[in-house]
Amino acid sequence: MTKEKRVTLDDVASLAGVSAITVSRALRQPDVVSEKVRARVESAVRRLGYVPNPAARQLASGRSNVIGVVIPSVTNNVFADVLRGIYDGVGEAGYEIQLANTRYAPSLEENALRLFASQKPAGVIVTGFDQSDASADLLAGLACPVVQIMDHGPTPAQMSIGFSHFDAAVAATRHLIDQGYTRLGFLGARMDPRTQKRFNGFRQTAMLAGVYSERRVVTTPEASSVTKGAALLSDLLAIAPEVDAVFCNNDDLALGAVFEARRRRLSVPGELGICGFNDLEMMAAAEPPVTSVRTPRLEMGRRAIEAVLTSLAAGTRDTAAIDLGFEIVARESTARASTLLFHK
Amino acid sequence: MTKEKRVTLDDVASLAGVSAITVSRALRQPDVVSEKVRARVESAVRRLGYVPNPAARQLASGRSNVIGVVIPSVTNNVFADVLRGIYDGVGEAGYEIQLANTRYAPSLEENALRLFASQKPAGVIVTGFDQSDASADLLAGLACPVVQIMDHGPTPAQMSIGFSHFDAAVAATRHLIDQGYTRLGFLGARMDPRTQKRFNGFRQTAMLAGVYSERRVVTTPEASSVTKGAALLSDLLAIAPEVDAVFCNNDDLALGAVFEARRRRLSVPGELGICGFNDLEMMAAAEPPVTSVRTPRLEMGRRAIEAVLTSLAAGTRDTAAIDLGFEIVARESTARASTLLFHK
DNA sequence: GCTCGTAATGATAGCGCTATCATTACTTGA
DNA sequence: TCAAGTAATGATAGCGCTATCATTACGAGC
Incomplete structure (x- = not known):
C-alpha cells in the first residue's frame, strides 16, 4: 500500500530543470520545445513514472479525453x-x-x-x-x-x-429470386430503424418481381434470438404454408429457422430457402451452411x-x-x- | 449552438442565497444541511439545469466516479x-x-x-x-x-x-456418465485459467469413473468459435473414433460439434452425446436441443x-x-x- | 453566568493541470 | 545601428469543485 504522493508535473519539471508549463508542452506539443529540453523531460517522466492526471487536464483545458x-x-x-x-x-x-x-x-x-x-x-x-x-x-x-x-x-x-441496409436487403432478395424461389417470406424481430430499412428493401424488390405477399411477413417487436427465429418460422408456416424462402432480419433468426425447418423435416434449401443477415461466424459452420449478407x-x-x-x-x-x-x-x-x- | 457559460456551483449558490460549499454539501450529503436550505438548493439546481463537473469534482476530492x-x-x-x-x-x-x-x-x-x-x-x-x-x-x-x-x-x-468452474465441470461430466456414456472426450479452445479448471474437473471425474483417455482430449490455444468446434470434433474423431460423448469447453464449440455430427450423419445423442457450457440462448433452440451448464x-x-x-x-x-x-x-x-x- | 458541546454554515486554500500573456535570446533587413 | 520579427521558455491566473478549518447560534449542565 504505497502512500507516496502522486507524481505531478512540478516534480517532473524540477527534475528536468524547466518550468511546469514547459513539461506540459513537451508532452502535448513536442515540436514547439527544443530537442534538448524534450529529451530531458522525457527522461524525467520515465524516471519518476509520471502519469498525467486526466481530471486536472480536463478541468484546465475544458476538454476531456x-x-x-x-x-x-x-x-x-x-x-x-x-x-x-x-x-x-x-x-x-x-x-x-x-x-x-x-x-x-x-x-x-x-x-x-x-x-x-x-x-x-x-x-x-x-x-x-x-x-x-x-x-x-x-x-x-x-x-x-x-x-x-x-x-x-x-x-x-x-x-x-x-x-445501405436497403441496398443490402435488395441484393439478398434478388439472390433468392435468382435461385428460383417465388413465394418469399420475411422474418423480423425488434424492427428498429435499420431493420425497417431492410424490410423496405425486401418488400420493394419482392413486389417488383411479383413474389411478395404481406401474409408472408411475420415480425415481432421483441428482441431477436434463435428461439424467436424458430417461433417466427412456425408462425409463418401456419399462416402461409406455401412460402418457399425466407429472408431473415438477422442471423439469429435465420439459425432458428434452420433448426425449426430441421425439426419439421423440411429440406433446406429444397423446400425452404433461408437467408440471414450479418454473416456471423456461425453461419458458415452451420449444417447446412447458411447464406447471409456479410456486413463490415x-x-x-x-x-x-x-x-x-x-x-x-x-x-x-x-x-x-x-x-x-x-x-x-x-x-x-x-x-x-x-x-x-x-x-x- | 448555445454559447452560454456553463452553470457552476456558484451560480446555484447565489440563486439559492447560500455559499457554494453549502450547495456542494446539499448535493452530496443532504442530511447535514437544514431542510429549508436543501429545498432552496434543489429548486435552484433545477431552475438552472445545473450538472456537476466530474473533472472538477475528481480533482478536488481525489476520487473519481x-x-x-x-x-x-x-x-x-x-x-x-x-x-x-x-x-x-x-x-x-x-x-x-x-x-x-x-x-x-x-x-x-x-x-x-x-x-x-x-x-x-x-x-x-x-x-x-x-x-x-x-x-x-x-x-x-x-x-x-x-x-x-x-x-x-x-x-x-x-x-x-x-x-466454481471445477465443480460445474464435475457435474456435467457426471451427467454424461449417468447417461451411460463410457468413452468421454473433451473439446477445448483458448484454455484460459477458467477453461483449465473446467478441464481439470472433467479429467478428475472421468478418471475416477474409468472413462478417461488423454487421446480423447483435443484443445487449441486459439479463440473459441462454432467453426472451431466442428474442426475439433473432426480431429477428435480422426484420433479416437471410439469416443461416445464430448464435453465442450463452451457452447460455441458444442454447437459446432452438433453441426459436424450432423454432417457426418452421426446420431446425437445416440452415437455421440454433446454437452456445452454456459447455456447460451441458442442451445435450447438448437436441433437437437443441446445439454449445457447454465451459468449466472x-x-x-x-x-x-x-x-x-x-x-x-x-x-x-x-x-x-x-x-x-x-x-x-x-x-x-x-x-x-x-x-x-x-x-x- | 459561564463554559462547553452540537448543528449549521461559511471562508479559504488548494487539487494538477493548461490558456494566456509576458519575457528572453537571437536573427534579420534597411 | 536599431526596430522588428521569431523561437523558446516562463509567470500568472484560473478551470469548478471539495477538504479543512473557522465561525455562528443556541441550548445544556454546573
Whole structure:
C-alpha cells in the first residue's frame, strides 16, 4: 500500500530543470520545445513514472479525453464486433472509450448524449441516422468529431461510416429470386430503424418481381434470438404454408429457422430457402451452411475511431458519408438453382 | 449552438442565497444541511439545469466516479451478458463504467489496472482470480471496492461473485456418465485459467469413473468459435473414433460439434452425446436441443455492481466470496439413458 | 453566568493541470 | 545601428469543485 504522493508535473519539471508549463508542452506539443529540453523531460517522466492526471487536464483545458460511443445493445453480436473494432482502433492513443447503452430507446439515447455533451468529449460515435430531434440537436451542438456508424445516408451530422441496409436487403432478395424461389417470406424481430430499412428493401424488390405477399411477413417487436427465429418460422408456416424462402432480419433468426425447418423435416434449401443477415461466424459452420449478407462490422468500428482520431489530430471537422458496402455470401441454404454451391 | 457559460456551483449558490460549499454539501450529503436550505438548493439546481463537473469534482476530492471493469473479451457472448448486468445495475447511480479489454493477455491486464489505479476509481470489477503477481499487487493496493467475478475461490482480494468452474465441470461430466456414456472426450479452445479448471474437473471425474483417455482430449490455444468446434470434433474423431460423448469447453464449440455430427450423419445423442457450457440462448433452440451448464452471467454482473455500490454507500470494505452456483440443463443432445428428455 | 458541546454554515486554500500573456535570446533587413 | 520579427521558455491566473478549518447560534449542565 504505497502512500507516496502522486507524481505531478512540478516534480517532473524540477527534475528536468524547466518550468511546469514547459513539461506540459513537451508532452502535448513536442515540436514547439527544443530537442534538448524534450529529451530531458522525457527522461524525467520515465524516471519518476509520471502519469498525467486526466481530471486536472480536463478541468484546465475544458476538454476531456473521453470518446463517447452510443450503441443500442451490448449483448448483440453485431455490436460486439463493432466494439472490438473501436477498442482495437483506439489502442494506446490516450483516449478513453465511454459506452452508453440505449436499449433501442430514444429517451435513453438523449440522456446518454446529454451526459456526453456535459463532459465536453473528445469525440462521439453514435449508431445510425435515426435520432430523435432532441438527439439530433445535441449531436449538432457538439464541437467534437462525430461519427455515425452502421448505416449510410446522404446527410450525416458530420461523418458517417456504414452501408445501405436497403441496398443490402435488395441484393439478398434478388439472390433468392435468382435461385428460383417465388413465394418469399420475411422474418423480423425488434424492427428498429435499420431493420425497417431492410424490410423496405425486401418488400420493394419482392413486389417488383411479383413474389411478395404481406401474409408472408411475420415480425415481432421483441428482441431477436434463435428461439424467436424458430417461433417466427412456425408462425409463418401456419399462416402461409406455401412460402418457399425466407429472408431473415438477422442471423439469429435465420439459425432458428434452420433448426425449426430441421425439426419439421423440411429440406433446406429444397423446400425452404433461408437467408440471414450479418454473416456471423456461425453461419458458415452451420449444417447446412447458411447464406447471409456479410456486413463490415469490425471495419466500421475501426474506421469510425480512426476518423475521430484523424479529425482530432488535424483539428478539422470533415463532412463525409463513407459507404463500406456489403457482400452476399451465398451458401447451401439457398442453393436451389442448378449452380449448387458446396462449402466444406 | 448555445454559447452560454456553463452553470457552476456558484451560480446555484447565489440563486439559492447560500455559499457554494453549502450547495456542494446539499448535493452530496443532504442530511447535514437544514431542510429549508436543501429545498432552496434543489429548486435552484433545477431552475438552472445545473450538472456537476466530474473533472472538477475528481480533482478536488481525489476520487473519481469511474468504475473500472476488466474483462478479457468484448466479443464473447458470455461477457456480453455480464456487461449487460453491470450496465443494468449501475443505472443512474452517477457512476461511469470504464471498460478495459485484456484479450486474455496478462500484460494488458496489468496496463489496464495501472491506468485505473492512476484514476483513483470508485470501484473495480475484474474477471477471475488468476491475475499475475503485478496485477494482484495493483488490486491489493486499491483503496476502492474490488469485486472479482466469473469464478469462485477461497481467497478473493476483497469480494468475489461467481461459481466454481471445477465443480460445474464435475457435474456435467457426471451427467454424461449417468447417461451411460463410457468413452468421454473433451473439446477445448483458448484454455484460459477458467477453461483449465473446467478441464481439470472433467479429467478428475472421468478418471475416477474409468472413462478417461488423454487421446480423447483435443484443445487449441486459439479463440473459441462454432467453426472451431466442428474442426475439433473432426480431429477428435480422426484420433479416437471410439469416443461416445464430448464435453465442450463452451457452447460455441458444442454447437459446432452438433453441426459436424450432423454432417457426418452421426446420431446425437445416440452415437455421440454433446454437452456445452454456459447455456447460451441458442442451445435450447438448437436441433437437437443441446445439454449445457447454465451459468449466472447476468446475475454476476448485476450482483458485482451492486456489491460495489453498496460498499461505496456504506463506506466499508467487506471480504466475501459469493458462490452463485450453476445448473446442469439436460436436453436431448445427451439423452441416451432411458429417461429421454423431450424439450419443445 | 459561564463554559462547553452540537448543528449549521461559511471562508479559504488548494487539487494538477493548461490558456494566456509576458519575457528572453537571437536573427534579420534597411 | 536599431526596430522588428521569431523561437523558446516562463509567470500568472484560473478551470469548478471539495477538504479543512473557522465561525455562528443556541441550548445544556454546573
